[in-house]
Structures are given as C-alpha cells and as structure tokens.
Amino acid sequence: MDPTLSLLLNGIVSGLLLGGLYAAAASGLAVSFGMLDIVNIAHPALMVAAGFAVILLGGALGLDPLLMALLVAPAFALLGMGIYTAYHHFFERRGDEALQGLAFFFGVMFIIEVGLVMAFGPEQRFLDPDWAFTTWRFGEIDVPLRMLIPALVSLAAIGLLWLFLQRTFIGLAIAAVAQDAQALRLMAVDPVRIKRLAFGISVGFAAIAGGALVVVQPIEPSSHHVFIGRVFAVCIMGGMASLSGCVMAALLFGVVENLTASFFGPSWSPAVAFGWLLLVLAVRPQGLFGRAA
C-alpha cells in the first residue's frame, strides 16, 4: 500500500481510539457543565488525580488498572458530592457562580495539581498491564490493545450512563433539573439532591477516564493542562448536554488531532484543541451537533 495512505488509515484508526478516551473525559463534563451548568474546570485535574490513585493503589494491590479505575470511581463520586455541597452552600445559593464560583474551581484545580506535585514529585508515571504490549494487525492497520481496551471500556461506561439518564427516574430528573428546577420541586424532588448526585456521577466519570488515561500515556501532575482545552472543546462541540453529540465530537476530535500529529508533528496537537475551541466559540457556539438555542 502507498505509505501516505497507510499513515492516513493508521492515523484515523488510532485517532478514533484516542477519541474514545476523550469521550470518557468529556462526557463527565457534559453532565456537570452541559446539564448542571457548573463550570468545573477542575474536571481534568480530578481525572489526573484519579490516574495517580490508580497507579498507587493498582500497583499496591496488583489489580488491572481499568478494574482499579472502576473501584476508585465511587470514592471520587463521593468527593464530587462533597465539592458540590461546598459549591452550592457558598456560591450557587448566593448567586455568586460567575466570579467567585469560577475562582473556587480554579482554586480546587490548583490545590489538586500542587498537591500531586508535593506527593508524587513532578516526574512522569506510567503503568504497563500485561496486555498493553499486544498489537492486533489488520493488513496495514495496527490496533494496539493499549489504545483499544481503554476506548472500549470508556464507550461501554458512556453507554451505561446514557441508559441511566434515559431509563431511570433519577436520570430523567437530572436532565430536568437543568431546564426547570422549580418544576422538579413541584414534583417533590429536591433539585439540590439531584444536582449533588449528578455532580458525583460526573466526577466518578473523571475517575474512569483517569484510569483509561494512565494506560494510554504516562501522566504527570500538570498533564491536565492540555486536557482542559480538549474536553471543553469536545463538550461544546457536542452540543453541551448531549452524550451522543459528545461521543461523536470526541471521535472526530481524536482523528483530527491525531492526523495533525502524524503529518505536522506531535508538538502541534495542543494548538489543535485551542484552535477548534476558538473556532467553535466564534462560529457555532451551540455546538457542531447541537441545535440553535
């Protein structure tokens, strides 16, 4: 096969696999930022913190990293509920979300990053489960399990979240609380309780994405910086509150970023995230897959 064509096909396939990881990171944000309108800029930092927890605990217990990520997810969900309780008490209740609330999440992000530097040092950490060295070959196309399995686990988790949001009463209440908290109150549902639960789910998803992240690439405390641009770009492109839009945007984004990296050099991939974000904000703020408000 033509080498350029082979590079292109490989770029598309590994971009789709990378997109699966981005989808996991961004779908948690689609719940908190998209549905609850809480601008959690600490989301990628929580993801990296979960990655470190997976490395530490998974290494100590000898468990598979992705299984470990599912085990730490409930702990992170509890942490998220705690963060939301503080956020609601000090900011949301007083109507101070815009300036002070944003500064609060920035402070949380900063505390997590510096805390990780103090606990683990600034160097890179990584994990190599046994299956990570296997690569499946389909003709010219390589499919490394290191990329495939995290992507599949991420997409499965998103599928479960989608079912939960579509089929259960609490899931429907989460979708409803963003639109009309007052109406929810009339149905004898406490909107604050629903939002706390939803925020917990969102942070739990950050933990699953963190587990997938440590398998795909080495992490360091500052790894979340590039993810801020990526996940917000994906979330906004996907139309904010839509999980299916989020997955499609993440896959597309993964392909574009990966092709840029293979044809122009990997140092340009952070610029892709920012360029897309600016482009989307300037041209289609309702998202690629969203409807005009």
Place this chain on the structure above:
Amino acid sequence: MSATALPAPAVAGERRHLSYWLGATAVAVALAVALRLLGNEYGWYAGYFVLQYVVLAAAWNILGGYAGYVNFGAAGFMAAGSYTAIVLYESMGLGVIPGILGGAVVAGLLGLGTGYLTLRLRGVYFSIATLCLAVVLQTLIVNWDYVGGSRGAYIIRPMTVPGFASYGEYIFIVMLVLAVLAVGIGRTVEMSRLGTGLQAIRDNERAAEAVGVPTLRLKLIACTLSGALMGVAGAPLPFYAGYINPEGAFNLAYAVNSIAMPLIGGAGTWLGPVIGAVLLATLQQAATVTISSALNLWIVGWMLVIFVALFPRGIIGWFRNR
C-alpha cells in the same frame, strides 16, 4: 467624559485624581528612599517581586473585578510581554523601556483578539478560552528556536546604570513607576464612564445592554487594557532575572496569584488588588526563604478557596460591611 459631566463634579473629580497621583508619588518616593537607606541588594529584589504582582493584580482587576469576566490566562499575557521584550532585545538590542512598550502592544492585541472571538458569549467561554490560551502560547514558545525554545534566553544586564546606585535599584524603580501607573489607570477606569459601564455589565449584562450600554465595546476596551497591563508586568522580567525560559514565564504562580490577589484584597475596587498583592506577595517572599515553593503555592490555593467562600467581597468588602 468631562465634556458631558456638570462642571462642579468634574472639578471635584480632577482634584480627587490629583490627590491620588500626589499621594502615590509620595508613597513611591518614600519607599525608594527607605530601601536605599537600607542599602541591601535583596531589598530591591524582594521589592520588585511584590511590585510586579501589584501591576498584575491591578491589570486583572480591570476586566475581572469591574466587569466580572474571569481571565485565567494571566501567565500567558505576562509571558507575551516578557517574550516581546526578548525579541526586541535579540533583534535590535533594545532595552527595558522599549521592551515594556512593545510588550504592552503585543499583549494588548492578544487581549483584543481573544476578547473579539469570545466576549460576545457568556463569560465562562471567555474564561475557558484564556485558560487554553496560556497552554497554546507555551507550546508556541517551546517550539520557537529564535527565543531559545525550552532552553530559554539570556539577557546581558549592564553592571551599572547612570544615576542609580545599582542595576537592582534601576529595575526596581522602573517597576515602581509601572505600579503607580497601573493602579492609577485602574482607579481612573473605576471613576470614569467606562468603569460605571463595566460595573453595570457585572451586575446585569442584559439590563445594561437594554438601557444602551455598548457592552461589547466596553468589554473589548477593558480586555485590551487589562491584557496590555499584564504584558507590562511581564516585560521587565527577563531584564530583572537576566534569563527566562518557558517554564518560568508561564509559571502557575502567576495565574493563581493574579486571581487570588484581587479577590482576597477586594475585587472591583482600585485599592483591593494593591492590598491583596502586597499581602500575598510579601507572605510568599517570606515563605520561599523558609518553606518549599510548592507548599508555598499550595497555601495560596487554599487561601483563594477559603477567601472566596467566606469573604466573597475580599478584605475591603469585609471592612465596608462592618
């Protein structure tokens, strides 16, 4: 604005402005004289450290404090100033003063561009964009060999500057003048029509728009001015340190401090950022001597979270409410 205002308040306003400039000059001169009497090189060094944060906090406050639009990318704007100074030095051998002017222009244009693309939307989009802007600028600088890439760039400082006791004193006085100017500009904005318009945007943007406040134009002016002043804060940095690398120029400390200082002092007042900057920067300068820099920054992060939760109007607001 004095053309449309009534004569009497305009005169009172002029007098209030004059008293600020005289008072600030007196404080600045007293500070310079006191440090010269102290005669310690470390005094200039520590003084510069505190004053650069006064400029940075005052700059952030123009958009963040008055209009309520949060800029997370202060480190990016500052580094734009620092690296403009480096480019001017490398290409034409220009010194610190042209570097400051160039840094103001480049960072101001950066603010205008970012603002033009994102300020038409809700404030959070602007905040997210500024957060990514710093990451992308850092990528660009790391890949740009002319300014040293990730290795960094050196500036050969003159040993002495005519009229000054030492180079340290010279660079301190430059920053002192910049701090007086930056705080004065912030104060002028607060008392002008621009400031009133920005405060209307912060309180209720839709209502402001409805009564005819040109919201987008005011936000763009504030964003450009704020960005330019951040560039001004960063431009003397390579001349002060003699060396700059991307890691230092885009240091997290700038991003967190530029937000923590105005909010802790009292955002939306011209004095608040000064109080916050002097307090936090002095604390950090004292703490770096005794504890590690990571722990030091960690404390700033906690202070930010605790202050915005418990004292949302900062130290100034707390005193006013009593």
